[in-house]
Structure formats: structure tokens, C-alpha cells
Amino acid sequence: MDLQNSTVLITGGTSGIGLELVKQLTELGTRIIITGRDLDKLTETQRRFPKIHFFQSDVSIPENISELYNNVTRQFPDLNIIINNAGEMRLLDLQDTGKSLENMTREIDINLTGTIQMVHQFLPHLIKKHSAAIVNVSSGIAFMPYSVAPVYSASKAGVRAYTQALRLQLRGTSVKVFEMIPPGVNTNLQNDWVLPTNPSMMMNVDKMVSLTIKGLQKDKPELKPFLIGVIKWVSRIIPGALINFGHKEFKKFKQLNNNSSAN
Numbered sequence: 001m002d003l004q005n006s007t008v009l010i011t012g013g014t015s016g017i018g019l020e021l022v023k024q025l026t027e028l029g030t031r032i033i034i035t036g037r038d039l040d041k042l043t044e045t046q047r048r049f050p051k052i053h054f055f056q057s058d059v060s061i062p063e064n065i066s067e068l069y070n071n072v073t074r075q076f077p078d079l080n081i082i083i084n085n086a087g088e089m090r091l092l093d094l095q096d097t098g099k100s101l102e103n104m105t106r107e108i109d110i111n112l113t114g115t116i117q118m119v120h121q122f123l124p125h126l127i128k129k130h131s132a133a134i135v136n137v138s139s140g141i142a143f144m145p146y147s148v149a150p151v152y153s154a155s156k157a158g159v160r161a162y163t164q165a166l167r168l169q170l171r172g173t174s175v176k177v178f179e180m181i182p183p184g185v186n187t188n189l190q191n192d193w194v195l196p197t198n199p200s201m202m203m204n205v206d207k208m209v210s211l212t213i214k215g216l217q218k219d220k221p222e223l224k225p226f227l228i229g230v231i232k233w234v235s236r237i238i239p240g241a242l243i244n245f246g247h248k249e250f251k252k253f254k255q256l257n258n259n260s261s262a263n
Contacts, residue, residue, distance in 0.1 A: 001133055001176065001216045007031040007079045009072060011059050011118065012086030013052075014041035017137065017185065020209040021083065022049055028213070033072060033079070035059070035086070059086045059114030060106070069121045082122050083135040084115040085180075089152045104151065111155035116162060126175050133176045135216070136163040140183040140228050143235040144242050148249045167221065178216060181224035182208050183231070203227070 008025060012018040013034025025032055026049050035057040036042050042054040053076070057068045072079055088110050092099075115136050126132040139152075142160040146153045160179065167177035184202045203225060215223040234242050 001081070001219060002131065003081075003213065003216060004029050006081050007033070007076050008081040008083060009033045009035070009079055009122075010083045010085055011035045011057075011114070013054070014038065014045045017180075017182065017205055017209060018083075018085045019045065020205045021085065021212075022052060024206075024209050024213055026051065031076070031078075033076060035068060059084075059118060060109040062117055065114075065117050065121050069125070073122075073125050079122075080126065080129045080132040081135065082118060082126070082133075083137070083180075084118050085135075085137045086114060087111045087137060089149055091148050092150055094150055107151045107155045108158075111152070112158040112162070115159055119166065123175070127170075127173055129174055131176075132174055133178060133216070134166065134170075135178045135180055135212075135223075136166075137180045137182070138163065140181060140224075140231045142181070143228075143231050144239070144246060146249075147243075147247045176219060177221070179222050179224075180212050181222060181228045183225060183227045 003025060008030050010018050010021055010032065011034075013022055013032075014036040018034065018036075022032055022034060022045065032049070032052040034042065034045060034052060034054045036045075036054070037056065037058045039056050042056060046052055046054055055068055055071060057064045059065060088107050090107060092104070119134055119136075123134075126134065136159055138159040139156040141149065141153050142156040144153070145157075160181075163177060163179045170177055182203065185205050185208050208225065211225055212223040231242070
């Protein structure tokens with residue numbers, strides 16, 4: 001992909017991977033549009049990167065996506081790449097009845113349904129372009145059920161399956177389909193977790209985004225570091241070991257939650 005001469009829409013562009021994409025794509029000279037739910041964060045991001053454009057929008061609300069499509073395609077008819085990056089990850093105990101049904105499905109609404117709705121809305125526009133791309137952000141957790149984040153795991157496995165099917169259906173068109181597959185990355189996804197992350201197990205966000213941009217420029221369908229290849233291999237050869245390793249985190253999380261409730 002020729003990123004330097006592209007117009008890119010990034011959902012969830014005010015923090016984490018999205019914000020780092022803004023930084024590195026700005027350095028390439030890409031025209032950038034971002035979305036987010038928080039107007040203050042959008043304004044602050046534009047203050048840091050004055051050449052970007054933003055629209056306040058929530059990918060979990062279909063009416064927001066429809067309005068976003070109308071505004072973006074009218075103001076930026078050259079839009080040729082969308083990056084479905086908006087996401088949420090929560091640590092959840094499925095035996096906790098304190099959350100409503102609507103609350104429990106939030107990550108599905110944002111991570112999976114939001115991605116599908118964005119593609120459905122923007123694909124008719126993108127497919128008319130000489131060169132276009134859709135980038136969906138999944139996760140290394142797409143290869144394993146991570147018991148401490150069960151709904152997130154389901155959403156990212158869904159994103160991966162959907163992206164692979166989308167790539168097959170769009171074969172032979174002008175729209176390339178990419179999957180960004182990060183491992184654990186140091187972002188604000190973990191800010192509210194009661195269970196602290198292990199920094200040594202996390203990838204720096206600038207490295208993940210740099211790898212992604214280089215992969216896009218070389219038209220690599222899967223944008224992933226070496227670690228994801230290892231996780232992918234282990235998930236096929238000894239899946240039980242990987243699942244049980246991850247489940248240790250749930251046991252720690254449940255203990256911390258119980259201690260917090262007791263206090």
C-alpha cells in the first residue's frame with residue numbers, strides 16, 4: 001500500500017495503538033481522520049497533530065457509523081483505507097451477576113460488531129477506489145480462550161474469522177484486507193485492571209505500529225510480530241498448555257476481586 005498518498009480513517013485514534021498510528025502515519029505524510037467517543041481526547045490529539053481531522057463517533061452505535069460515513073465520504077472523497085482499531089478489553093468473572101446483560105456484551109458491540117458495521121458501511125465506497133484497504137485489529141488472544149477476559153477473547157476470535165472470510169470474498173477486487181494481530185501491548189486498555197500486567201510480557205506500542213506500517217507497505221495480509229507466530233503454533237500443537245497457562249491469570253484476578261470485595 002502507498003500510505004504516503006493515502007487518506008486513512010482510524011477508529012479509536014486518541015490512545016494506544018490508534019494514537020501511535022496517528023504519530024507514525026503523520027511522519028509519512030498520510031492524510032489522517034480519527035474517531036473516538038471522547039471529544040476532549042479528540043481535541044487534544046488534534047492539538048498534538050494539527051494536520052489530522054476528527055469526528056466524534058461510537059462504533060457500537062449504528063446511527064453513529066451511518067452519520068460518520070456520510071460526513072467522511074462527503075468531506076474526504078479520496079478516503080481509501082479504514083483501520084478498525086477501536087476496542088475494549090475487560091477482565092470478567094462470568095459468575096459475577098452484578099453486571100447487566102447489556103454490559104456483558106459491550107466488547108462484542110465495540111470490537112466485533114463495530115468492525116463488521118464499519119466494513120459494511122464503508123465497503124461500497126472503498127471498492128470504487130483504484131487501491132484501497134481494510135485493516136482489522138484482532139489479537140494474539142484470537143488463538144486461545146483467555147479465561148480472565150472471556151468476552152474479549154470471543155470478540156477477537158470473531159474479528160479474526162470475519163477478516164479471513166472478508167479477504168476471501170474481496171479477492172480479485174481493489175480492496176486489500178489486512179489483519180493486525182498484536183500480542184500484549186502496553187496501552188491504556190489495562191488502565192482499570194485490578195490485575196497488574198507484567199511489563200516483560202508486553203510489547204511496546206511503537207514497535208507494534210512500526211511493524212504494522214512496514215507490513216502494510218509490503219502488502220502482508222497478517223501484520224504480526226514473531227511472538228504471534230509462536231502463539232499460533234503452540235495453539236495448534238499443545239492448545240491445553242496455552243489455555244491452562246492463561247487461566248492462571250484468572251485465578252489471580254478472582255483472588256484480588258475477592259479481597260477487594262472483602263475490604
